[in-house]
Amino acid sequence: MHLDYVLRLCQAHIYLHAYIRKTGILFNLFLLDLHMDLVIGGSGFIGTNIANRLKREGTAFSILDKKKPQAESEWINHDITNPIEPMENIDCIYHLAAEGTIRVCQENPQVCFDNNVLGTYNIAEFARKNEVKHIVFMSSYATYGNSNETSTEEFPLRARNHYSYSKIAGEAMFESYAHEYGIKVHAMRSAPVIGKHLIKGVTAHFYQKLKSNSEEIEIWGSGEQKRNYIWVEDLISAMHLTKQKQTEPYGFYNVGGADVVSALDILALLSKKLEANPKIIRDEKAGFKGDIAMQIVSSEKLQKMGWNETKNFNQYMNEYIDWLIESKFETLML
Template structure:
């Protein structure tokens, strides 16, 4: 028996593939490679423990490859929150429509276990911080957040209608080696272009929770091993937060650029759909016996060093 990872050549997906192989699993990666990179899993491909099917989930021809799988880890998605406010259709197609197609393929082939990577943005501008999984009302402020919440609802319906089990993980900002987007990636790119000035979107006071990717993957496996309800929803994040200006300070320190001037674009929001304050309550997964070892500041420094090393 093997596992399937959609988006398995991407940032979190490739780290998940690493962990599954380390646990003795054979893995089928389905990835269009529009954002992921095959080099991230090249060693596993060479060993024969991992196969890759380069296909878009919105096309046909991949569905039968799921037959006989033990679990589908559905990570493939369009993660661009800012772009979703300008052109919503790709977010709808790559998140909601693709998830429906994965669920249908699972139903047809009798695959009962699904892991889905959701997001803290389903909570919108929560008034309770840290925000627990039972927080209401869920009012996303971005098309991206809305698409992930729609996927959660669809997955829940399939679980209760067709006897499936799901683990849905609402992530804080997951960062680390192989990341291709986010504030750290943006800052590194900007500072490589101009070492004298750094543009910071908003007022730099946006404060959020960050968690290093290896801790995230570890938490996913732990929650799966210790919860067996039809629908299992968990927040995954650190137990603290850090503001954007402090992230810039860490990057400038690591790049040895003490003379950099910050230029703020102004306003509490970095972009349309941004959530300026976010920290997730992780009491539910802590109740099972897992808790993060790293805080946001430590996670950011690890991710900054990985980005500067080209990882």
């Protein structure tokens, strides 16, 4: 083989690798014998942030979702309630696809089952048949139910709603597949997540209401419902750490921030940021069966592995509110 040909081949490979790092799009995996990640539910809030992180890190990936993703990537248009077609060279699946609204799950159990249980089974089967090495599963703090104590991983699971039960079912299914088929599964029992591209949840709801009427705002219940929210980038770092350090086939991890905040705390910060001073009207009868009033999760297990959050509540919440303002979030919801 001539030296100039070898040099041109090496140069082409370097250019292709640079393109992969820039775009996150990978061509001809089979010929190059490269592996990639598959972000299932990559069009959603957490999935978009994972895709952006993978792109920055130069990791090849594709997104599988029934909705077109925001991140620039190869898009596999697929509904996980149906079996997934075979793919080669998948190293890790990020399973983020779910019906995540507790109220929707309560009002329509079939939607909850189809997306959160049947969909998870289809992903587990895809991983088994295609020799996937890792699955990162987005579980939830909600599996612990209501508690005035800080929940560790040793706490009993006390689901209060269909959504929580569907996440417990997903964990059980993946634990079985991990031990039976040698897939490493990393289940993240995450507190509520905050970050760019989030268009649901308490903060987005309050923001939308204040933009339409800054004089008064109605809240459900007392407003004292408490959580230890987590910044999305710190959640992703926790996912990556478990992939690197977990030795057993199956592991489950709480991930939450150090700051415990209430709905009223969020409203106060948001009002200050928007220079609003709304009258608060409490609807004490609001809410729904299965709602979780109090749940704080301990991240001590992850911290012992070397994980720590990098932004506190005020830092990431201010960053998130800035994104809501800059993205003209209120117009996105029309």
